[in-house]
Amino acid sequence: MAKTAHVSETPATAFLKKNGVVYGEHTYPYEEKGGTRTSSERLGVPEHVVVKTLVMEDESRRPLVVLMHGDREVSTKNLARQTGRKTITPCKPEVAERHSGYQVGGTSPFGLRKPMPIYVERSILDLERIFINGGRRGFLVSLAPKELVRTVAAVAVEAALER
16 A cells, blocks of 8 residues: 655645544545546555545535445435435536535545535445545545544445445
8 A cells, every 4th residue: 555745735634633633645646537446556455445525415405425435336315315305416516616625536525615414334434444535636545434423423324336
C-alpha cells in the first residue's frame, strides 16, 4: 500500500485534524471516470475498503450523502425505504458540487459546505480501516470507520447491491 508525502490541506483534512482523527494520506494519479477501481489498483488495496462518497437528493430535493463500498452500488429504493423518504436519486454533478463544496471525484464526507444527513453502508463499519476521499481528486485518507459515526454522525443502512 502506497503512502505518500503530505499534501496541502483540504476542508476534509482540516476537519479531521480539528476532530482529532488519526488518518493516513494517500495520493494516486487521478483518472477521469476511473472510480474506486482505479484508486484501489493504484494504492494496492481491495476495492471493497475504498469507500465512495455519493451526494443524492430526495423527492423534495433535500441533499444527503451515502457512503458505499467501492465494489458495490446503492439500491436507492432500499435507501429511501430505510430513511423514510419516497424516492432518492443521485444529484447531477453541478448540484452535488454546490451542496458539498467539492468537485465530483474529490467529494469527502468531512468538511462539507453545508450540513447534510450522512448514511453509511453498515458493513463498512465492520472493516478495520477504510480509504475515503480526502477532499481532492487523486487523494484518499485512510482511517478507522468508527470515525464516520463519531465525527459526522453517519447512520448505518443496508442498501448495497452487488456490482
